[in-house]
Amino acid sequence: MSAARILAPLLLVLGLLALWEGLVHIWQVPVFVLPAPSAIGQALYEDFASLAFSAWMTLRISLTAFVLAVLGGVALAMLFSQSRMIEMALFPLAVILQVTPIVAIAPLIVIWAGMDNPNRALLLMAWIAAFFPVLSNMTLGLRAADHGLLELYRLYGASRWQVLIQIRMPSALPYLLPAMKISGGLALIGTVVAEFVAGSGASMGLAWRIMESGNRLQIAKMFAALLLLSLLGIAVFFCLSALEYLLLRRWHESRVVREA
């Protein structure tokens, strides 16, 4: 089962790559329209130092934004769980932040936050993109605690803090972890979008490599940058899925394996 799970998609990808390679050669597609996989591999190999550096820049900003989004979202949701008033006052603001297209406010952010330090503008934009799923799911999760358990804690005179940490937080985990998977991807997307908007000179991330090689018609290198970008996304998703598995496998219904 697990071998097939890895082998099947791997074989499919290899087959598609071979088809791609073959068709590019047969139809003699110019390299500035569609490079063959071998050309992409070669570009990756030759420009590896600069591409890897750019990937690291992008990854660093998205990870920082992601961590800050999780911390901020969880902290704010905890605050919401303590006071309905605060939630009613602040939640609409968070929604406005969420529904406003990041591209539309990017120029403003670049001006306000990025004049002296472009990375700060990128970070802020990636954070805005990643923040909302954590906040909204965590708020829901903290509220979804079992009523009986809350009564039990009240019976024994538990403090608000004990209820929050010992009941509400664990109850919220199954809500938080999927949101983190979404946020991880959004942080990466947010970073790349921000890099595009901030333009050249602002960053050395993968988006900049993509624009640069596009301008120079180095399409193979562009594909190599894209490849790295999707690998980053997959890695982020994989790590967060592993975290979810580790934290929920023992007790959560989603992890129960029914005996046939």
Add this chain to the structure above:
Amino acid sequence: MLSISGLGKIFSGGVAALENIDLRMARGEFIALLGPSGCGKSTLLRIVAGLIAPTSGRVEWAAALQEGDIGVVFQEPTLMPWANVRKNVETPLRIAGVPATERTARAMEMLALVGLENFALAYPRTLSGGMKMRVAIARALITRPPLLLLDEPFAALDEITRQQLNDDLLDICNKAQLSVLFVTHSAAEAVYLSERILIMSARPGTIRRELRINAPEPRAEAFRHSQQFAAYCGEISAALREAAV
């Protein structure tokens, strides 16, 4: 120990659950509460535990009760799914800030009492309904509360385990002078366990009949097979049928 007078409860949705309940409970007394489903037994227990406020009437305790002086077993086991059995049992002590080693020792003691010492590290979802209920009982007993409120704790158990736990419960109560308010649907269980049986009417619940069980203490197996026992059971069944209409 406990005195309830003129107690009534109307839920915010307009459901009148309880009406004019009067009840006095002496220290060390074992009282069973019987009545048709939905008549407000669980609601009464919640009010006594101080979890919801009555609409009218009052509940008074003889001595000032502290946290952990009332042990409650809810109708559902109400366990934390993310914590293993031992940690679940420890919960009241963790809230009270008892050190970990003492907590664990007490939890293991309670688990031995309900026959689950081999399941200390199991997670609730791997337990049967009856086992979960026993975990909840162990948790309620761990603070050694003088007052115990039990809401159909043995409903999901087989007859033998149930009788075993009945005897264990009586044993604990006699040793520690526990007062118990015990909700059940089983007339036989009520007769075997309690000194007094209260029979409630259909909603809005009010106490329709009171029955004193005059049988030697401590109760033993022989009591179950006595003439007297059968007579009490018959009387209660009749009273329940009457109360349901």
